[in-house]
Amino acid sequence: MKLPKTIEIMGHTFTVEEYPDSIAVDESLGTGHFMSGMIALRNGMSDDVKLSTLFHEAIHMAARATSLEMSESQISIAAIAAVSVHRAFGEVT
Ligand SMILES: [Zn+2]
Numbered sequence: 001m002k003l004p005k006t007i008e009i010m011g012h013t014f015t016v017e018e019y020p021d022s023i024a025v026d027e028s029l030g031t032g033h034f035m036s037g038m039i040a041l042r043n044g045m046s047d048d049v050k051l052s053t054l055f056h057e058a059i060h061m062a063a064r065a066t067s068l069e070m071s072e073s074q075i076s077i078a079a080i081a082a083v084s085v086h087r088a089f090g091e092v093t
Pocket residue numbers: 056060072075
């Protein structure tokens with residue numbers, strides 16, 4: 001899956017990059033940094049995991065943009081729902 005170079009989230013532009021496993025500092029699949037406008041995903045994930053992680057990090061950034069406090073579980077559930085909606089569009093013929 002080819003990732004978008006940037007994503008607009010509520011008026012903020014985020015670059016989307018991949019980073020190699022070798023520089024990963026923990027078990028995270030991705031990370032986002034609101035102030036620097038960056039979302040980074042670990043390299044080498046399956047398309048499903050990559051998409052889910054991108055949704056997850058984008059939801060983190062949207063929560064941050066609105067000062068909404070969301071737990072990791074809430075963000076993960078929202079990302080699962082977003083992936084389901086995305087898949088359903090792919091199944092529309
Ligand atoms: Zn998270």
